[in-house]
Amino acid sequence: MTKELIFAGFGGQGVILAGKILCIAAMKEDKCVSHIPSYGAEMRGGTANCSVVVADEEIASPVVEHPDICIVLNKPSLDKFEPRMKEGGILIYNTSLIENKPKRTDIKVYGIDCNRIAAENGSERAGNMVALGALVKIVPWLCSVDSFEFALDQAISARNKKFNEVNLKVIKAGYDLPLNAQ
Amino acid sequence: MSEKILMKGNEAIGEAAILAGCRHYFAYPITPQNEIPAYMAKRLPEVGGTFLQAESELAAVSMVMGASAGGARVMTSSSSPGISLKQEGISYMSGAQLPAVIVNMMRGGPGLGNIAGAQGDYFQATRGGGNGDYHVLVIAPGNVQELADYTIKAFDLADKYRIVCMILGDGYLGQMSEPLILPKAVENLPAKDWALTGAKGREPHIIASLRLNPDNYLEKHVYDLYENYKKIEENEVIYDTQNLDDADYMIVAYGTASRICKKAIRMLRAEGIKVGLFRPVTLWPFPKKEIAEAAKKVKKILTVEMSMGQMVQDVQINAGKFCDVDFLGRPGGMLPEVEKIVQRVKSYV
Numbered sequence: 001m002t003k004e005l006i007f008a009g010f011g012g013q014g015v016i017l018a019g020k021i022l023c024i025a026a027m028k029e030d031k032c033v034s035h036i037p038s039y040g041a042e043m044r045g046g047t048a049n050c051s052v053v054v055a056d057e058e059i060a061s062p063v064v065e066h067p068d069i070c071i072v073l074n075k076p077s078l079d080k081f082e083p084r085m086k087e088g089g090i091l092i093y094n095t096s097l098i099e100n101k102p103k104r105t106d107i108k109v110y111g112i113d114c115n116r117i118a119a120e121n122g123s124e125r126a127g128n129m130v131a132l133g134a135l136v137k138i139v140p141w142l143c144s145v146d147s148f149e150f151a152l153d154q155a156i157s158a159r160n161k162k163f164n165e166v167n168l169k170v171i172k173a174g175y176d177l178p179l180n181a182q
Numbered sequence: 183m184s185e186k187i188l189m190k191g192n193e194a195i196g197e198a199a200i201l202a203g204c205r206h207y208f209a210y211p212i213t214p215q216n217e218i219p220a221y222m223a224k225r226l227p228e229v230g231g232t233f234l235q236a237e238s239e240l241a242a243v244s245m246v247m248g249a250s251a252g253g254a255r256v257m258t259s260s261s262s263p264g265i266s267l268k269q270e271g272i273s274y275m276s277g278a279q280l281p282a283v284i285v286n287m288m289r290g291g292p293g294l295g296n297i298a299g300a301q302g303d304y305f306q307a308t309r310g311g312g313n314g315d316y317h318v319l320v321i322a323p324g325n326v327q328e329l330a331d332y333t334i335k336a337f338d339l340a341d342k343y344r345i346v347c348m349i350l351g352d353g354y355l356g357q358m359s360e361p362l363i364l365p366k367a368v369e370n371l372p373a374k375d376w377a378l379t380g381a382k383g384r385e386p387h388i389i390a391s392l393r394l395n396p397d398n399y400l401e402k403h404v405y406d407l408y409e410n411y412k413k414i415e416e417n418e419v420i421y422d423t424q425n426l427d428d429a430d431y432m433i434v435a436y437g438t439a440s441r442i443c444k445k446a447i448r449m450l451r452a453e454g455i456k457v458g459l460f461r462p463v464t465l466w467p468f469p470k471k472e473i474a475e476a477a478k479k480v481k482k483i484l485t486v487e488m489s490m491g492q493m494v495q496d497v498q499i500n501a502g503k504f505c506d507v508d509f510l511g512r513p514g515g516m517l518p519e520v521e522k523i524v525q526r527v528k529s530y531v
Contacts, residue, residue: 024188027186034359036357036358037357060444061441061444063441063442065519154187155188
């Protein structure tokens with residue numbers, strides 16, 4: 001099996017980091033992974049995204065044209081990636097910042113109030129972590145929620161490791177949400 | 183637990199260079215390879231090495247020339263327009279037979295172009311690139327593990343043949359993170375009995391790029407260079423194949439383009455179409471004999487590149503007499519689409 005994902009949002013929302021954490025967690029469980037960030041002209045407040053592939057066989061192409069799964073944390077990202085998704089795909093979107101509902105009816109859509117749930121659990125900036133927790137609840141094949149502890153430890157630089165505890169708590173809050181496709 | 187780490191392609195090159203014994207790195211920044219200088223700036227001081235951000239590309243490559251003449255394992259890196267600026271030094275080093283590793287993480291061109299990954303520098307890399315009769319040994323890795331493994335190999339080959347060795351990647355490969363098993367550190371660096379190490383107690387060594395007298399001095403030198411190139415062509419060709427054994431059709435691609443082709447091949451195979459991949463890893467020396475042999479067994483070849491078609495000329499020259507060679511490519515930092523490749527191969531059936 002191969003799953004192709006896009007994480008997208010404003011620069012600063014941590015979408016590229018979220019993709020990397022998923023990769024490390026899945027890699028720990030012996031999956032093949034790849035991660036390509038958008039790069040260059042991005043800046044805080046602009047849009048950023050990353051392409052992630054998780055597979056249980058050698059990854060042919062790390063390039064994601066038509067994602068199976070999209071995690072979008074702001075409206076411009078929803079507008080950009082919803083039309084590109086594969087039929088039957090899974091879309092997780094951040095209702096804290098996106099008022100309009102996704103239009104497609106041939107995909108499964110999960111609206112999550114990421115920023116609010118993150119704030120309630122100790123870090124208003126950790127909306128990306130809420131989405132990560134919810135993602136592996138919806139698609140358990142990707143990796144176990146328990147592997148994120150290792151992934152955070154690997155991915156986060158020494159000076160920011162103090163946030164790992166709260167990030168893990170927020171991931172678990174996302175994982176424990178009641179999730180129903182709309 | 184596995185010993186794999188998730189590492190970005192550019193950083194994998196940096197760490198591999200250090201494992202290869204490189205302690206000197208000089209460069210000038212340019213996207214999409216800036217993680218290489220950033221990584222070297224952090225790591226080289228930790229291992230007693232020298233990182234220097236030069237004032238220009240020409241200065242950086244000239245520092246490489248100096249360090250190489252002194253016998254050091256040395257590297258510089260850049261992306262397309264920056265590599266163009268380094269051609270003077272690359273030609274000088276080739277003339278003076280100075281080993282060095284030069285990384286080109288290609289971006290869209292011509293000119294400053296854009297910052298997306300591309301493969302438009304194939305001609306420049308495989309035909310020398312600067313002035314005069316010479317070659318650099320060009321290796322095109324296809325994933326992060328290969329970026330690391332072949333960076334070490336590049337240092338070894340550069341020293342073995344006293345040649346400039348180029349790692350030819352692209353922006354996507356450089357930015358991509360994949361699991362990596364770090365290669366082993368090189369323990370015994372080769373002796374360099376030609377290096378400028380101070381002539382006290384021995385005859386001076388001469389490292390020269392200018393050869394004026396006698397009249398045929400340069401001619402003889404170029405013949406010597408080409409004797410060396412002949413050995414490289416005979417011994418150092420690297421290529422990879424996938425699904426070729428029973429293939430009716432063969433796709434030829436390198437680097438990131440080959441990854442996209444692998445996906446297309448899986449889709450085509452799932453529909454029962456027998457197609458395989460031939461992936462040159464050394465672009466110079468090009469796997470001439472090997473591609474010719476493979477061409478004899480297929481009905482048609484499709485060459486896929488992130489350019490308007492450069493490697494396709496080498497495919498045509500070496501395989502064109504055995505079967506038809508088609509081309510599909512996109513310039514300007516755009517990626518060939520999987521579905522277009524699939525459709526093109528289906529049109530042959």
